[in-house]
């Protein structure tokens with residue numbers, strides 16, 4: 710049985726850049742129609758939409774801040790209204806606001822928790838009814854190895870990513886009887902805008918702590934997402950899959 714997403718419809722939050730962009734393009738490559746959301750990068754998001762369409766798939770590009778609860782419902786309603794259903798939701802949008810706990814302020818905490826964790830509640834809740842109606846769905850939440858192991862300077866980020874695991878397992882238990890699966894991918898260090906700011910010294914340390922001895926590529930996360938989105942993973946739910954070169958082993 711080959712891997713195909715032909716006839717499937719997907720939403721990727723934060724699909725304008727980095728990992729979300731690679732995920733959106735891969736889902737389209739395997740035959741799916743793909744909608745993306747973004748916060749600020751309108752031009753980049755429109756370019757991703759054009760790339761999806763160039764693959765012969767339907768595409769949507771929607772400006773929607775992932776922290777906005779009502780906005781999530783509007784996004785899902787538009788997709789289900791226009792495309793008839795939503796089969797695959799990838800909750801990818803996320804930010805960092807790193808600081809040691811003594812220097813971390815309340816906004817650093819609130820921004821990261823709402824963007825990374827509340828957003829997942831917003832979209833997973835909005836999609837539950839249409840997926841239940843369809844008796845099918847796959848939700849893939851992008852966590853982090855930092856949610857498993859913690860990291861100095863990232864207490865807000867690791868709390869948000871650990872929270873995603875608890876949320877996903879609860880959601881998976883609630884909706885398994887409706888054939889809705891929910892899983893987490895926990896990336897290690899992946900080369901994107903988010904990690905570029907960390908600098909060469911940090912990168913060398915990360916490589917040294919990674920058994921495979923290199924940073925990961927966004928495409929390597931997208932490959933795991935395609936697997937979890939497809940029927941090839943039909944008996945996997947509530948799982949956390951590390952894609953981290955062995956970093957958190």
Ligand code: NAP
Pocket residue numbers: 722723724725726727728729746747748749750751753773774775776801802803804824851852853854895896897898899900901902903904
């Ligand atoms: P990135 O290059 O900074 O891209 C972030 C994406 O999220 C952009 O498309 C951005 O949209 C979108 N976004 C940010 N805030 C948003 C909001 N409030 N509403 C809607 N969209 C929003 O980051 P990345 O490295 O690709 O990370 C993607 C995901 O992987 C995140 O959840 C991150 O925590 C996770 N992750 C990354 C790594 C890594 O090493 N890179 C490791 C582990 C986990 P705009 O373009 O409009 O700003």
